[in-house]
Amino acid sequence: MCVRMIYQAGRFCWEIEMVTAEAFWDGVAAKYAERPIGDMAAYDATLERVASYLEPGDRVLEHGAGTGTTAIRLAPLVSGYVAADISGALLGIARERAAAQGAEGIEFRHAGLGRDTGADAAAFDAVMAFNLLHLMPDPQSAIHAMADAARPGGVVITKTACLNDGMRYLRPVLWIMRKLGRAPAVNIFSAAELDRMFEEAGLKIVETGWYSRKGAARFVVARKV
Numbered sequence: 001m002c003v004r005m006i007y008q009a010g011r012f013c014w015e016i017e018m019v020t021a022e023a024f025w026d027g028v029a030a031k032y033a034e035r036p037i038g039d040m041a042a043y044d045a046t047l048e049r050v051a052s053y054l055e056p057g058d059r060v061l062e063h064g065a066g067t068g069t070t071a072i073r074l075a076p077l078v079s080g081y082v083a084a085d086i087s088g089a090l091l092g093i094a095r096e097r098a099a100a101q102g103a104e105g106i107e108f109r110h111a112g113l114g115r116d117t118g119a120d121a122a123a124f125d126a127v128m129a130f131n132l133l134h135l136m137p138d139p140q141s142a143i144h145a146m147a148d149a150a151r152p153g154g155v156v157i158t159k160t161a162c163l164n165d166g167m168r169y170l171r172p173v174l175w176i177m178r179k180l181g182r183a184p185a186v187n188i189f190s191a192a193e194l195d196r197m198f199e200e201a202g203l204k205i206v207e208t209g210w211y212s213r214k215g216a217a218r219f220v221v222a223r224k225v
């Protein structure tokens, strides 16, 4: 159990966490890995936009890499790809899938966003996190950590559920599922609040979009100036 401060609907509040994020994701890893991608067209469209920012010589860091699906798709486009995740169980699945698909050039790292990733500051051309920032206890610090890992001129690329803008009906469902240990802690903020967090971290937003059938997944590309 841990007590943590979270950012919810425009304010900070205290929350008692019954399981850590690492324990939660380790516990659901096998089931999570079985789930197909919900909206394949949106996923493909997002990856197309991400790929347009990558160069063959780039070094990329992806936080919250999960089962490695995105890493396996993007790693062939660049010269170095670090896929990091807080869950050892998900990373195990990602390693197995990469090996089974003959994917090369991915370094899997057991590390949480904001914690020591073993990476030098400003070491990456692109730092990415998909469907992760809304799960972070302090998304602003998480964006700062991503900005620190990017080189000047490099990009931070994210896709984030902004539950203050859409899918509001999910909020009570999430609350109940969370109490049952079936969902992780989720921060609720709007796209406008998310954009402000990027700006406060000294990043310049160069592209935004909504890539999800239901409309609450905000894509943001921001450049470190």
Ligand SMILES: C[S@@+](CC[C@H](N)C(=O)[O-])C[C@H]1O[C@@H](n2cnc3c(N)ncnc32)[C@H](O)[C@@H]1O
Pocket (backbone or CB within 6 Å): 021, 025, 063, 064, 065, 066, 067, 084, 085, 086, 087, 090, 111, 112, 113, 114, 129, 130, 131, 132, 135, 136
């Ligand atoms: C909703 S899943 C998204 C997985 C993948 N990025 C995707 O889009 O399919 C969230 C992922 O973030 C990881 N995660 C949760 N909290 C984290 C943290 N503090 N630091 C790094 N990864 C974290 C989980 O283990 C899980 O793999």
